[in-house]
Amino acid sequence: MDVTLLLILLFIGAVATYFSGNAIASKVALFFSVAALGVSLALLNQFSQGTDISFSAQWIKNPNVLFALKADGLSIAMVLLTTALTPLIVLSGFGNNFNNAKNFYALVLFMAFAMIGTFLASDGFVYYIFWELSLIPIYFIALIWGNGDAEARKKAVIKFFIYTFAGSLFMLAAFIYLYQKAGTFKWDVLVGLDLSATEQFWIFLAFFLAYAIKIPLIPFHTWQANVYQKAPTIGTMLLSGIMLKMGLYSVLRWQLPLAPNAAKELQYIIIGLALAGVVYGSIVALKQKDLKKLLAYSSLAHVGLIAAGCYAMNMDGLRGAVLQMIAHGFVIVGLFFAAEVIYRRYETRTISEMGGIRQQTPKFASMFMILVLASVALPGTFNFVGEFTVLYSLSTENMVFAVIGGTTIILGAFYMLRMFQHAMLGETNAKMFADVTVSEGIVFVAIIGFLLFFGLYPKPIIELITPSIQEILVHVK
Amino acid sequence: METSLVLLLLLAPFVGFLSNVFLGKQFGRTGSGVLGTLAVVASFIATVIFFMQVNSTKEAINIHLFDWIAMGKFSIGFDILLDQLSLLWLMFVTGIGALIHLYSISYMHDDENTHKFFSYLNLFVFFMIMLVAGSNLLIMFIGWEGVGLCSYLLIGFWYKNQDYNDAAKKAFIMNRIGDLGFLIGIFIIGYLFNTLDFVALKQAILAGNGTANLALIGTAALCLFIGASGKSAQIPLYTWLPDAMAGPTPVSALIHAATMVTAGIFMITRLNFLFELAPDVKMIIAVVGVFTALVAAAIGLVQNDIKKVLAYSTVSQLGLMFLALGLGAYEVAVFHVITHAFFKACLFLGSGSVIHALHGEQDMRNMGGLRKAMPVTFITMLISTLAISGIFPFAGFWSKDEILLTAFHGNTVLWVLGSIASIMTAFYMFRLMFLTFFGEFRGTEEQKHHLHESPALITVPLIVLAVLAAIGGAINLPGNNWLNHYLAPLFKGHEAHHLDNTAYMLMGIATVGALIGIGIAYSMYISKKQVPEADDKVQGLHKVLANKFYLDEIYMAVIVKPIYALAKFSRDYIEKGLSNIVFGFGTVADGLALQGKKMQNGNIGFYLFAFVFGLCSIVYYLFFVR
Amino acid sequence: MGEIIFYALAAVTLGTALLTIFSRNPIHSALSLVVCFFSIAGHYLLLNAQFLAIVHIIVYSGAIMILMLFTIMLMNLNKDDESHKPIAAKIAATIAFCLVGLVLLAGLLRTKPVVESYYYSGEDFQSIKVLGKVLLNEYMVPFEFASVLLLVAMIGAVLISKKDKEKSLK
């Protein structure tokens, strides 16, 4: 058994969902996503027993492209993040009625397929294909099933598409250049190349543009808030929960090992940019009226911190970044789902039109509260483990970084609690708020359970990712 | 055996929390209260057992539960350290905690969310135990943030009132400002010593490893102190504590008087070996402490809300404790923490009893003459008031006197300021007593009709605490110094002061000062029967004090408003601007296309000319350039 | 002798070419061009390419120019009705003329060293017989393609110049 099984399963799932009826599409998609989760857990089991679950075969002779999928701890962790979130994301759609549900869920599964491919690919060409492939489903999901004015949505989504696509083109150029030098796209060979300082500089910048737009770092983030707001919540979850992590993962997997010297050269500038994103995102989030937009900016702040950890380029930074990626993936999905749960009942995303929900559904309020607390990295949640590690790594680089990055502790609490107060507390709302349904409850409980368990016992994940991070660090140093 | 007992100590309140969250409604209001109380009592019993053991063996108990976070150069275990200091703290955390739980059964009986209240209280105790018993800085930080969370939840317990929610949010965020300092301190310590474990840290410092960079150690100590000042409400982060009185009164007693706010003192005491390396920071601590004591006492002089008076009194007393810490007299600070926990908890619970009797009335101008209606409350509060004022032989006398004695030996200016603060304490506390319990009742007829002594569940904790407030000083009487000996393993040979003439003189001065304060209060509120004026009539210094030196307004104008303005500006302009830059690329491409379109003007002559020109260029290149 | 004939022919060629482009009347242009083509055929003869000279006369002077004359007459363009081009176009045309001339001449001047080394071996390479062999052996496929091309051009010309039926009905 190797990792191709996972890809095949998800692809078949997407096709099967497409050919199933609209009525059962969500269930078919759920079945396949759960199956994918099971397979990925089985793969994890094999991997931890030392079995090699990588896959490699010649795909194209000229240019020399290998269909190479490499599963190390880091990839498996990201794959598990995807396969664990996909069922939850599919399940979270159970409360919505989508037109052409079969197309919708097929796209969701297809997106999971492409993202897993991105996480696994160890051949630059294959990686690039999966990277761009993941853009297509989310484009249609946001465009067709999004909300709000159709013209504004179209504008936002097309901007997103062109923006990210344009950024990726530079990455493609960098890959082609590397191919010229190496005669192959294979990761192992590419990272072993001996590149001059100038070459590294340009390659770093080319990759940086692609990733800075995807992650996003300021000032490349302008697509984010609008798309998050306009996309259907499932699309937002896919984007914020997993797709952002593609950019961060790629920084670790491709950018840093390929151009380590350039990365060191530009380290302070980029960490500065990332941390500016932390502060800026937090401050902009303070005055957002739309709940989804607020969460989008909070996401901007959090990924800024993760990116800073990546570019700190030491053990703690990278490890903390990976932990925080996973933690943030879960918590942001939970938070967007909470926004969706409110929307289903109140038909609004404007915070000032909510309020007083806690009295009506104490259960939902408690779960939302825990997610908010996880998002502000309260110790005991998984987010704290990641955030602490990242901040510590920054402090070993430069204490000023840690202080600036640490403002997220204060500002994050500021905007999240402010939002929570106005959305959930206060006098009982006149509008009816039905209690959470079973499917909604499962999503929340699964996410919260994950965050709390690994908050206290992150050791399995740390042990899973550490060897591969060490391998990356070997190339970086 | 030890491990399971530790688990009992740690998890009993957590189990109480869980069962109250999930099953609290089924238990009923009393049931959930009893459950919560029993959970804390279980912890208390476990603590007592450990206390006896450690007291006899003199050896700390260190238990490794599991590995938590692995860092690059060190790993952080989920470890519990039960030594003299943490057990002492646990004793009064769980002990007073149990009493306050008991009290709350009656106090919160009429609330619709009683089970939630108890679950939060249990959770608080759980986190407080973590804070105290954690064997490294990060476990302590879990507890540290956790108690902040519980404080947030309990201040905003009546969440329908947005003012209360604001107070809760303010408390949480101001705490977090301190927490950032704490975290930075942790980072520096980890960076310098490659460990966060207290025992290892102490060994490293005593062995002189990693202590070369004194400036960095000083920074770490300062950052940790910022953390402490956030949690323990010192200048400039104290403004959340008076607002925190929005929570139910037992919460104020437990969290905002007896336990959580002393976490800062605990942390500094815990890391005393580190602070000893940073004398400058110690000086800062002492100065901040004494100024906090003064400022808070001054504000306390004119407050009319009974709980606000107590809140400022707490801030002021905490300031005195920090003064002691800054002077290196850690055991003195610990002593005052303990006595303060007794009498301040008693005072808060007493004020709760009064508020309960008056159906939520908190303004002292509408009280008076309650002495006859509520004798038990009156007596217990009187004892505690005498204790806090530093009247012989109550507990506060001994501890406060030791602080002042230390200050006198350390720095006379600090002593003078500390003494002034303590005279003011005597004044405003007796002002509170006189306004509340003496004279005529000034409330409505309806309230007067319902005046009653509180039930036993309320009075019993009061009596217990009052007794402790009366005799609590016995744990560290001069000459006996049990506490000093008990804590001796923690500190680097700090000699207790001998009872010499100076000491007697200072005791005399302190007592006389306290009596002067009481006398002024007596003459104003008993002899002249003054009642504080309405808020809008006060003037001059009085007005400044009544408005708390306008500190909240200043913070609002200097910090919060600019951040909001920046947020609005960013949202409305910077975001749009950045977005327009991105769209700008599109616009430029569009414009170029338009220009290019113009070139396709359909004029064949022009095309041909361009063609010929291109041809010439190619030929030129082929023949002349290459 | 040959030199004189060459220069006379060259003068005729250039002169009629200039006449072609400067004549107001398209008919005059066409007639000048016919003369021009004949002089070019003379050049071919000078260069010993008799077959090409004949083909040239047949194709150009015969077929193409007749076709053009017919077209001109069909369009009734034999009167001088062409309005003047703007002065800018004239300047542009002059500039282009100078530019092309300059570049080409300058380019060709540079090739002089190679060009000078002419010698004549006396081998027969351009008689009809040889050309026929080359054409139908070496250039067999292009030759066939050329015939296809002509066929297609014929069909295309007929189709394009056919009257649009619907339009004529209107």
Next chain:
Amino acid sequence: METILKEIGVETYLYLSALLFSIGVFGILLRRNAIVMFMSIEIMLNAVNMMLVAFSTYHQDASGQVFVFFSMAVAAAEVAVGLAILVSIFRNHGSVDIDNLKNLKG
């Protein structure tokens, strides 16, 4: 058989054809009558043909002449189609003045 090249050299032919080509360019830019422009194109084509023939003789290689042969075939085809197009344009517009034909304008 002796050729003219012995006397004047191939370069003279090159100058001649270059000048002829330039005249063609001149004409095509100067005139706006599509038919005269056509004639200019023919002049240019012939300039090139002439050069090809000159070189063919110079190198004593038949290929150059074969090429001219093909070039003539193409020219014939071009003229046929081009004139057909012109006729069709004339029918629709009533003139062959290229300044009136601006449908290509973007």
